[in-house]
Amino acid sequence: MDIHNTAEDIVFNTVETIFAAIQKEGNPEKFCLCDQCRMDTCCYALNRIEPRYMNSNRGMNRMEMEQLKRQQTEADIATLVYKGLRLVNHNQRPTGHDSPTVVNDEMPKPAFDIPTIVGRLFDGITFAPLADVTVSLHCNSVLVAMRNHNWQNPYTLVANAPGAFTFWPAAISADALDIHKSFEFTLKIEAPAYETITHFFKIPVVSRLQMSSSLSGDRSFKLPDLYMFPPGEVPGQRGIDDSKQPDL
Numbered sequence: 001m002d003i004h005n006t007a008e009d010i011v012f013n014t015v016e017t018i019f020a021a022i023q024k025e026g027n028p029e030k031f032c033l034c035d036q037c038r039m040d041t042c043c044y045a046l047n048r049i050e051p052r053y054m055n056s057n058r059g060m061n062r063m064e065m066e067q068l069k070r071q072q073t074e075a076d077i078a079t080l081v082y083k084g085l086r087l088v089n090h091n092q093r094p095t096g097h098d099s100p101t102v103v104n105d106e107m108p109k110p111a112f113d114i115p116t117i118v119g120r121l122f123d124g125i126t127f128a129p130l131a132d133v134t135v136s137l138h139c140n141s142v143l144v145a146m147r148n149h150n151w152q153n154p155y156t157l158v159a160n161a162p163g164a165f166t167f168w169p170a171a172i173s174a175d176a177l178d179i180h181k182s183f184e185f186t187l188k189i190e191a192p193a194y195e196t197i198t199h200f201f202k203i204p205v206v207s208r209l210q211m212s213s214s215l216s217g218d219r220s221f222k223l224p225d226l227y228m229f230p231p232g233e234v235p236g237q238r239g240i241d242d243s244k245q246p247d248l
């Protein structure tokens with residue numbers, strides 16, 4: 001699957017523009033503008049807007065671009081970016097990352113760079129996107145660690161981006177380059193008024209050199225749409241987990 005979340009392009013561009021503008025004005029509010037804060041600001045905004053997927057093999061035409069802009073106005077995203085930047089600056093880590101450019105002397109190490117995992121969640125009867133649902137991501141029965149503190153696991157779907165959830169797991173160190181490995185994940189989805197869903201999936205990843213400050217989030221792994229049903233209304237589990245029926 002080669003799917004791209006175009007909301008990422010818009011957010012990354014907006015962050016670049018705003019950070020450049022702040023720098024040009026002499027940074028009067030003394031924001032930390034290091035790569036880490038830049039990435040954290042991107043994550044903050046991306047977690048709060050609706051993702052927009054397209055097939056990367058097909059270019060986006062002008063009309064689609066216009067439509068995208070109408071749905072998520074640039075002003076909204078700029079507001080989110082500013083909000084994120086302020087929050088990120090209040091959450092600064094204790095060890096000095098507040099110098100304007102962080103130089104990481106560490107040698108890049110081989111790692112499995114897990115893509116962002118994105119999904120959508122709907123009511124199986126009304127098809128309405130859901131909020132106030134808790135989604136947790138597990139690997140080998142353990143909660144998966146996220147890339148940084150802006151990503152939550154478990155994550156509770158919020159009302160201003162109903163139905164959408166995204167995880168960005170931390171990279172996992174590898175023994176060597178070019179190792180092909182399939183990671184098995186379990187998604188557990190819980191809400192008081194619905195039957196709990198457990199969804200299994202695998203992501204194949206090839207180990208490569210991990211770049212400390214790269215915004216490598218241009219790869220997304222998109223899950224099939226998931227539907228929740230009230231207890232007793234699950235229609236024979238169809239469409240949820242039918243590939244997992246054991247062969248007797």
Ligand SMILES: [Zn+2]
Nearest residue numbers: 032034037097
């Ligand atoms: Zn910083």
